[in-house]
Amino acid sequence: MSKSPGVKDEPTENGISRRRLLGGAALAAPAVVGLGGLIAERSGGVARAESNGDRGHDGHDAFAHATFAPGRSVNHRANGFHPTELLRDFDYGKTRRLASGRLLREWDIVAQDAEIEVAPGVKYEAWTYNGRVPGPTLRAREGDLMRINFVNASDHPHTMHFHGVHTALMDGMPGIGENKGGGQIEPGGRFTYEFDASPFGLHLYHCHVSPLAPHIARGLYGAFIVDPKKGRPEADEMVMVMNGFDTNFDLSNEIYAVNTVGFHYVNEPIQVERDALTRVYLVNILEYDPVNSFHVHGNFFNYFPTGTSMQPNEFTDTVIQGQGQRGILELKFPFDGDYMFHAHVTEFAELGWTGFFRVGDPEALGATAAAAAYCELPWGGGGNT
Amino acid sequence: MEAGARAEQSGFGAGLPSWLLGLVPLLVIAAAIGAFALLGGPGLGERTGPPAEELAVEQTVLRPGEIELTLRNDGPDPVEIAQVAVNDGYAPFVAEGGREVGRLGSTTLVLSYPWIEGEAYEIFILTSSGGTVDAEIAVATETPEADASFFGLMALLGIYVGVIPVSLGMLWLPFMRRLGGAWMGALIAFTIGLLAFLAIDAGLEGLEIAAEAPAAFGPTGLVFVGALVAYLVLAAVDAHLAERGRRAGSAGAAGAYLALLVAIGIGLHNLGEGLAIGSSYATGALALGAFLVVGFAIHNTTEGLAIVAPLRGGAPPGLGRLAGFGLIAGAPAILGAWIGAAAFNPSVAALLFGVGVGAIARVIVQLAPAMRDERGRFLYPVTVAGILAGLAALYVTGLLVSV
Numbered sequence: 001m002s003k004s005p006g007v008k009d010e011p012t013e014n015g016i017s018r019r020r021l022l023g024g025a026a027l028a029a030p031a032v033v034g035l036g037g038l039i040a041e042r043s044g045g046v047a048r049a050e051s052n053g054d055r056g057h058d059g060h061d062a063f064a065h066a067t068f069a070p071g072r073s074v075n076h077r078a079n080g081f082h083p084t085e086l087l088r089d090f091d092y093g094k095t096r097r098l099a100s101g102r103l104l105r106e107w108d109i110v111a112q113d114a115e116i117e118v119a120p121g122v123k124y125e126a127w128t129y130n131g132r133v134p135g136p137t138l139r140a141r142e143g144d145l146m147r148i149n150f151v152n153a154s155d156h157p158h159t160m161h162f163h164g165v166h167t168a169l170m171d172g173m174p175g176i177g178e179n180k181g182g183g184q185i186e187p188g189g190r191f192t193y194e195f196d197a198s199p200f201g202l203h204l205y206h207c208h209v210s211p212l213a214p215h216i217a218r219g220l221y222g223a224f225i226v227d228p229k230k231g232r233p234e235a236d237e238m239v240m241v242m243n244g245f246d247t248n249f250d251l252s253n254e255i256y257a258v259n260t261v262g263f264h265y266v267n268e269p270i271q272v273e274r275d276a277l278t279r280v281y282l283v284n285i286l287e288y289d290p291v292n293s294f295h296v297h298g299n300f301f302n303y304f305p306t307g308t309s310m311q312p313n314e315f316t317d318t319v320i321q322g323q324g325q326r327g328i329l330e331l332k333f334p335f336d337g338d339y340m341f342h343a344h345v346t347e348f349a350e351l352g353w354t355g356f357f358r359v360g361d362p363e364a365l366g367a368t369a370a371a372a373a374y375c376e377l378p379w380g381g382g383g384n385t
Numbered sequence: 386m387e388a389g390a391r392a393e394q395s396g397f398g399a400g401l402p403s404w405l406l407g408l409v410p411l412l413v414i415a416a417a418i419g420a421f422a423l424l425g426g427p428g429l430g431e432r433t434g435p436p437a438e439e440l441a442v443e444q445t446v447l448r449p450g451e452i453e454l455t456l457r458n459d460g461p462d463p464v465e466i467a468q469v470a471v472n473d474g475y476a477p478f479v480a481e482g483g484r485e486v487g488r489l490g491s492t493t494l495v496l497s498y499p500w501i502e503g504e505a506y507e508i509f510i511l512t513s514s515g516g517t518v519d520a521e522i523a524v525a526t527e528t529p530e531a532d533a534s535f536f537g538l539m540a541l542l543g544i545y546v547g548v549i550p551v552s553l554g555m556l557w558l559p560f561m562r563r564l565g566g567a568w569m570g571a572l573i574a575f576t577i578g579l580l581a582f583l584a585i586d587a588g589l590e591g592l593e594i595a596a597e598a599p600a601a602f603g604p605t606g607l608v609f610v611g612a613l614v615a616y617l618v619l620a621a622v623d624a625h626l627a628e629r630g631r632r633a634g635s636a637g638a639a640g641a642y643l644a645l646l647v648a649i650g651i652g653l654h655n656l657g658e659g660l661a662i663g664s665s666y667a668t669g670a671l672a673l674g675a676f677l678v679v680g681f682a683i684h685n686t687t688e689g690l691a692i693v694a695p696l697r698g699g700a701p702p703g704l705g706r707l708a709g710f711g712l713i714a715g716a717p718a719i720l721g722a723w724i725g726a727a728a729f730n731p732s733v734a735a736l737l738f739g740v741g742v743g744a745i746a747r748v749i750v751q752l753a754p755a756m757r758d759e760r761g762r763f764l765y766p767v768t769v770a771g772i773l774a775g776l777a778a779l780y781v782t783g784l785l786v787s788v
Contacts, residue, residue: 119468119511121467121468122467122511122512122513123514247515247517248515248517254470254509254511254517347473350470350474350475351470351473351474351475
C-alpha cells in the first residue's frame with residue numbers, strides 16, 4: 001500500500017543528519033520474541049492476558065487464546081454477518097414454477113450503508129447489498145428465470161450489474177434504461193432486474209455507478225452461481241470472495257481478505273473432511289490492485305476458469321485472477337491437519353488474506369495446530385485493550 | 386493621575402477591597418468556562434468531518450525481534466490504535482500505554498517483528514477509524530542498551546568532542562597574552578564570529594528538530610522561547626553579579642568574568658551538540674570513526690580559543706580556573722550525549738537548542754564592548770575581519786563533522 005498524506009514520518013533522506021534522528025535506548029528489559037510471535041514472556045511489566053474464554057477459535061490451546069486480549073476480535077454480531085457462515089451460505093431465492101414450466105427465482109436485494117469491522121478494532125463505512133459484504137451468493141440453475149427486486153436504501157445512487165448474458169436494460173448500467181426506470185437507481189429508487197440464468201458457471205455482480213472503483217470497493221459486490229443443468233459432482237461447496245478495504249481512502253488497500261474479515265479463517269479455520277471433494281467458488285473483486293491470487297498448501301486442485309466448462313484446464317496449487325476474474329477449484333485433502341491458503345501476492349497475505357483449511361478431527365491434531373500458532377502472528381495478538 | 390484614580394474609586398466597586406476586585410473577573414471567567422463546558426458548547430453543534438488523527442513518533446527503539454515506537458497524539462482528537470503493519474505485513478504488538486491515546490497523550494507500542502540489520506522499514510499504524518499513521522526506520526540497527534558501558538562510551542565521546550578540544554584550544558592563552566594590545570579587538574571579534582556561527586547552527590538544529598516534534602507542543606515556538614528565556618536569565622544573573630563585582634572592585638576579574646560567560650554559552654551549545662550525537666548514535670546513524678572525533682576536536686578547539694580570548698589582559702588565571710572553564714564549556718557534551726542516547730525527546734531538544742541560542746546571544750552582547758576601539762567603534766576593518774574569520778573557522782571545521 002502507499003502512504004497516506006498528512007502524517008508525520010521519521011525522515012529518511014540519504015543525507016541523514018545527526019539531529020534528525022530520533023532514538024534512544026529503552027530501559028525496559030529485553031523480551032525474547034520469536035518469528036512466530038511466540039512471546040514467551042515480557043519482563044517489561046506487561047502482563048499477558050490469559051485465556052479470555054471464547055474468542056472465536058475453538059480448538060486452539062490456551063496459549064493461543066492468551067494472545068487475544070479482550071476486545072481484539074471482530075464483533076460479527078454487530079457486523080450482521082459471519083464469514084464462516086457466509087462461506088457456505090447459498091441463496092437460491094424464492095422459487096415459483098411458471099406456466100411455461102420454467103422456474104422463477106426471485107430475490108430482494110437492498111443496497112444499504114453500514115459500518116462494518118473489517119479487522120479487529122478497525123471500522124469501515126461500507127456500502128452493502130443486504131447489509132453484508134460480500135452480498136448474498138445468488139444461485140440458480142442454467143435456464144432458470146432470475147428476478148432481483150432491487151431497492152436502493154443507501155444515501156448514494158447504485159445499480160446491480162450482473163456478469164452474464166442479458167439485455168442492455170438489465171445491465172445495471174447508468175445511462176442505459178433510465179427512461180424505463182432502470183439505469184442508475186437513485187437513493188430511494190427501485191428496479192427489478194430480470195434475465196435468464198446463463199451461461200452456467202461462476203459469475204459476479206457489483207454496482208456500476210461512477211466513480212466505479214469506490215462503488216465496488218466499498219462493498220457492493222457478490223458472487224452469482226449458475227449451476228449446469230446436469231449439476232456438478234456432490235461436494236462440500238464454499239464461496240470465497242477475495243476482497244480488500246482501503247480504510248484511509250488513499251487508493252490502496254490496508255486490509256486484504258477473503259469474505260471481508262482479515263485473517264478470519266486463521267482464527268476460525270475452515271473445517272473440511274479428509275478425502276471428500278471440496279469445491280471453492282473463488283471470485284476476485286479486489287480493487288486498486290490489478291491481480292490477486294489463491295494458493296493452497298500441501299495440495300493441488302483442479303481449476304475451472306469462470307466455471308463455464310466441466311473440464312478443468314489446469315491442475316495446480318496457485319491460480320492468479322485479475323479484477324473481476326473468477327473460477328472454480330476442486331480438491332480433496334488426503335491428510336489430516338491444518339493447511340494454509342493465501343494470496344501468493346505475499347503482501348496481501350500478510351495484510352489479512354490468509355486462512356487455513358482444517359482437515360479431520362481438530363482434537364486429533366495435537367496440542368498446537370498450525371493455525372493456532374500462526375494466529376499469534378497477525379493482529380498484534382497480545383495488545384492491551 | 387491622582388484625580389483619575391480617585392474618580393474611579395468613587396464609581397463602580399467603590400468600597401470593595403482591591404484583592405476582591407482582582408478576584409471577581411477570575412471567578413466570572415471560571416464560571417463562564419465551566420458553564421460553557423457543562424452545556425457542551427451551546428450553539429456550536431457537532432464537529433464537521435471525521436476526526437483528525439495524528440500521531441508523532443517520538444522515539445524508536447530496536448531490539449532483536451522487537452521494534453518499539455513511542456507515539457504522541459499531537460492532533461485535536463483521541464486516536465485508537467487498532468493494528469500495526471511493518472513493511473506491509475501486520476505484526477503483533479503490545480501497547481504499553483494503552484491503545485487509546487488522548488490528546489497530548491502518549492503510548493509505547495512494542496512490535497514483534499524479526500527485523501534485519503541494515504534494512505529499511507515502513508510502518509503504518511491503522512486506527513480504529515481506518516486511518517493510517519506512518520513511521521519509518523531509515524536504517525535498522527540495534528539500539529544500544531542504556532547500561533553502564535553505554536554511559537561510559539557516551540561519556541568518553543563527550544570528553545573526546547567536548548572537554549579535550551576545548552581545553553586544547555585554551556592552550557593559545559600564553560600566545561594571546563604576548564600579542565599587542567591592538568590585537569585585543571580582533572581576538573574578541575574572532576570570538577564573536579565563532580559564537581555567532583554557533584548560535585546560527587544551534588538555531589537551525591533546534592528548528593529542524595522542532596519540525597519533527599509533536600506539533601501540539603508548539604516546538605518551533607519552544608526554540609524561540611528557550612532563546613528568550615536563556616537570554617533574559619543570563620541578563621538577570623549578569624546584573625546581579627555586576628552588582629556584587631562592583632563591590633569586590635577587582636580589575637582582572639572583568640576578563641575572567643567574560644571568559645566564564647563565554648564558557649557557559651559554549652557549554653549550553655555543546656549540550657545540544659551532545660544531544661544530537663547521542664541520539665544519532667542510538668539510532669545507528671553515527672559512525673563513531675576516528676575521522677568524526679578528529680573533526681569534532683578541530684571544530685571545538687576553536688571554542689577553547691573563544692573562552693581564553695577575554696583573558697588576554699589582567700593577571701594570568703590559575704590552572705584550576707582554566708580547567709573549570711574547560712569543564713563548563715566541554716562537559717555538557719557528555720550530559721547531552723547521555724540524554725540524547727537514553728531519553729531523547731524532540732520537544733525538549735528543541736527547547737534546549739533554543740536555550741543555547743539565547744545564551745550565546747547574551748554572551749555576544751557581553752563581549753561586544755571589548756571590541757570597541759579608542760574611538761568607540763564596534764565595527765571597523767580589524768573587528769569585521771575578526772568576526773568573518775571566526776565564522777569561517779567554524780564553517781570550515783564544521784564541514785568535518787557534518788554527520
